[in-house]
Amino acid sequence: MENNLLKAIVELDEERALEIARKELENSKSPFKMLEVLRKAADIIGEKYSKGEFFVADLVMAGEILKEISEMIRPLLQSEPRHEYVGRLIIGTVQGDIHDIGKNIVVSMAEAAGFEVIDLGVDVPPEKFVEAIKTYKPDIVGLSGLLTLSIESMKRTVDVIKNTGLRDQVKIIIGGGRVDESACKYVGADAWTTDAGRGIKIMLEWVKEKKR
Missing domain, CATH: 1.10.1240.10 (Methionine synthase domain)
Known part of the structure; x- marks a missing residue:
């Protein structure tokens, strides 16, 4: 199949x-x-x-x-059976990219794993991520993008989060077809994934560490 x-x-x-x-x-x-x-x-x-x-x-x-x-x-x-609440995730497809299939897969799996998910949608500017972090105080921020140009947009988003003094309050994970370890370091994220299941495991480990 x-x-x-x-x-x-x-x-x-x-x-x-x-x-x-x-x-x-x-x-x-x-x-x-x-x-x-x-x-x-x-x-x-x-x-x-x-x-x-x-x-x-x-x-x-x-x-x-x-x-x-x-x-x-x-x-x-x-x-599908849902797990108990484990943490809060803000996620969105970054500015300049309107692809949402990968993001939607992560949203579905994260909710099943027990995350409260705030989905900001697609083509999300950095300022909207900052506003959401201030409003919802998430544990994790997920930046999604399918296109190569999304890497620059992810970097701008992380830079704006840093400049507003919010970077230390959240873990940031990036995902999409063009991301890798090099992109993760360039963007300034904490982790990257091209696999939704692996991404969920990383995020679950983060919230477990936070509660220790």
Whole structure:
């Protein structure tokens, strides 16, 4: 299923992708495997766009397919057992990037893990993150971005958080198809991930350390 669904999404074959997704969700006990396929597809699509193999119209089409499948998955996520409250997470796709599939996957998994999540949406300017930190006093801030240009936007966001004296109050994790250890250091974040499940583990460890 995974390879067939991934191939259909990347080839922008909406009808086939939705058909495969429906069949799998009818038989699957957990929606998280499908979320991982969507994450991989989003990464591949972002890479193709960066290389000039995909254009804006392709991104829009891919986004619609991913959104439709995400909406199929949502009811199953809501039926998953939830853990007790562990901490508060503010998350958003940084300014200049409107991709939200990866972010939405993290939101769903974080809520299932017991986080209270404040989702700021997409194309979020640094000042909005600062305002949210002041208002909600989160344990963690998540910066998401699919495009290469998002790295600079992540850095600007972290710099603004530093300049307002809030940096020491939160842990910052960045995520998306273009992030790596080098980007993490450049941005000034505490951790990075291209895998939603790994990101949740990192955040859970942070809140455990805070309570010790």
